[in-house]
Amino acid sequence: MSFTHTDLIIRPETPTDHAAIDSVEEQAFDRRDEANIVATLRAAGTVSLSLVAVLQGQIVGHILFSPVEIESEPSYEGAVAMGPLAVLPAYQRQGIGGALVQRGLEQCQQQGYGAVILFGHPTYYPRFGFVPAHHFSLRNRYVEPEHPAFMALELQPGALQGRHGLVHLAPAFDGI
Numbered sequence: 176m177s178f179t180h181t182d183l184i185i186r187p188e189t190p191t192d193h194a195a196i197d198s199v200e201e202q203a204f205d206r207r208d209e210a211n212i213v214a215t216l217r218a219a220g221t222v223s224l225s226l227v228a229v230l231q232g233q234i235v236g237h238i239l240f241s242p243v244e245i246e247s248e249p250s251y252e253g254a255v256a257m258g259p260l261a262v263l264p265a266y267q268r269q270g271i272g273g274a275l276v277q278r279g280l281e282q283c284q285q286q287g288y289g290a291v292i293l294f295g296h297p298t299y300y301p302r303f304g305f306v307p308a309h310h311f312s313l314r315n316r317y318v319e320p321e322h323p324a325f326m327a328l329e330l331q332p333g334a335l336q337g338r339h340g341l342v343h344l345a346p347a348f349d350g351i
């Protein structure tokens with residue numbers, strides 16, 4: 176990953192960032208779905224971590240983590256879902272997305288989370304350590320377990336060992 180911006184600031188979102196985050200999500204995905212998910216998660220109080228990337232005072236990227244439950248014996252609530260992740264089109268491929276992922280994973284680990292689940296580009300996330308979630312025998316309600324977009328990462332070694340369960344994302348993700 177190349178990283179060229181030495182003046183990039185990554186910090187938690189504040190209420191005055193909401194409109195800019197909405198715009199970044201919409202522009203990055205070229206649709207409203209992800210922006211709406213962010214707003215719904217916020218309204219439901221189900222945001223574990225939300226970071227913005229700021230360049231010269233402008234929000235150019237955003238990443239969000241929300242709680243997930245893994246239906247195993249016993250139920251595991253130490254995991255978070257990563258996403259949506261968005262970088263403004265004009266700022267993509269400059270390392271900003273990678274910086275958001277790395278800072279987000281570090282902060283989730285510091286907050287004590289044991290694992291991260293995501294649905295995303297199978298060629299992008301392995302560089303951060305994500306592996307297919309079926310390696311941990313995880314399942315989900317959206318795609319088949321072997322779908323390459325369904326990935327997982329242990330932040331605490333062994334956190335996902337023996338879970339073998341169904342992953343439940345927050346209801347905001349239903350329907351996407």
Ligand SMILES: CC(C)(COP(=O)(O)OP(=O)(O)OC[C@H]1O[C@@H](n2cnc3c(N)ncnc32)[C@H](O)[C@@H]1OP(=O)(O)O)[C@@H](O)C(=O)NCCC(=O)NCCS
Nearest residue numbers: 203204260261262267268269270271272273295296298299
């Ligand atoms: C995906 C995204 C967040 C990456 O952010 P970024 O700042 O461009 O990423 P970085 O500069 O850190 O990394 C660039 C790498 O990401 C890869 N990448 C970017 N978009 C990708 C995509 N759609 N699929 C696969 N890889 C992708 C590039 O190929 C590049 O890989 P390389 O280093 O091997 O050349 C950004 O492209 C984006 O907002 N895309 C639109 C929304 C989206 O798809 N979000 C993620 C959903 S899983």
